[in-house]
Amino acid sequence: MTNAETIFHQIVEKLPNATKSKMFGALCIKAPNGKSSAIFWKNDMIFKLDSESEKLALNLQGARQGTHLYAPDRPMKGWY
Numbered sequence: 001m002t003n004a005e006t007i008f009h010q011i012v013e014k015l016p017n018a019t020k021s022k023m024f025g026a027l028c029i030k031a032p033n034g035k036s037s038a039i040f041w042k043n044d045m046i047f048k049l050d051s052e053s054e055k056l057a058l059n060l061q062g063a064r065q066g067t068h069l070y071a072p073d074r075p076m077k078g079w080y
Contacts, residue, residue, distance in 0.1 A: 004043040011038075024069045039079075041069055046079050054080055 005027075012020050012029050018037075021030045027040040039046040046066040049057055057063050057080050066079035 002043055005040065008040040008045065026069060048078055049080050
């Protein structure tokens with residue numbers, strides 16, 4: 001297990017009511033309503049953000065818009 005994957009599992013364990021699952025074959029974090037809020041893919045974390053959080057996140061070093069896991073030229077709206 002990579003260091004990034006270990007951190008992913010630690011994050012899930014600290015979030016109340018969050019569960020580990022799979023989405024598009026990748027590890028993800030799901031809320032109690034079954035919706036995914038984060039995906040772990042190739043040592044990256046991709047988060048579902050609202051527009052206000054998106055603006056803040058894009059100012060972080062290394063942050064970028066998420067792309068479809070199997071079509072990296074296609075942006076995923078709302079995922080960063």
